[in-house]
Amino acid sequence: MDYALFFTYLAACVAPAMTGAMFPPGAWYQALRKPSWTPPNWAFPVAWTTLYLLMSAAAARASGFAGAELGLALWSVQIAFNTLWTPVFFGLRWMKVALAVLGALWLAVAATMIAFFRVDGWAGAMFLPYLVWVTVAFALNLSVLRLNPEADASRAGAGSGTGAAG
């Protein structure tokens, strides 16, 4: 594996990692009703740190194989939508829009994994935990939205669309 590529891809992960620190869950999220299978708070930074390392290693590894171009382009799509989710959910509290962003992220992660599998088994396999985690995140976003419809700032009449959440 090319370490310059690994650390460059890891630098891209700094952007979504920063959203976690800048738009923290806080009291608003803690007060929401959550499903019984919600992972404990400590699991999120642990999972994301692991996933950032795995997805960067996967991209660095795939880069060494011919025909990896599409997978690397899809990698860009997933990191951009990954960066977008946190400000939409925890910043704007637009839970329905955030769910759509997670759906787009899920598709991008699945497509990247398939494209990587076609050039290298290890690169594809390193994306599997990421797809599992985004599936859990999607189910959690959906469940929290259903359990707390009044907390979705993107619903009709919520006075949304002003940019910064009130």
Next chain:
Amino acid sequence: MDYALFFTYLAACVAPAMTGAMFPPGAWYQALRKPSWTPPNWAFPVAWTTLYLLMSAAAARASGFAGAELGLALWSVQIAFNTLWTPVFFGLRWMKVALAVLGALWLAVAATMIAFFRVDGWAGAMFLPYLVWVTVAFALNLSVLRLNPEADASRAGAGSGTGAAG
């Protein structure tokens, strides 16, 4: 140029483009003191649409050349930090932190341009307008911060760090 790659890279640009719609400047930004050379409001979506097309074409073109791996990895860094800036500036109104994000974005764009120039002149040249625009954006963010220090929600005593801007 490979059109599947072009549209995949363009799909990554949808994430930062959405931040512009989700975190609009609004009354807060309009009321800020701005330098005389501030581009008119209509110039921003026009410039960004042009730049998204150019940066996607540059990545699709570079993908066809041997040795483009580092440039493509750097492309991922720039799209992630591009997605991060708008929520930080217009969402949190952390003008100083947003300036640091723009600094990181400038470095990523410059590095991508240099890496692309090393494999293909056209791919590198297509990044030049982007670097110019991010330079203008950095100067504008810095100038607006200096002209409106009281509007920076990340300054000491501003009661920041709560996630959603008040």
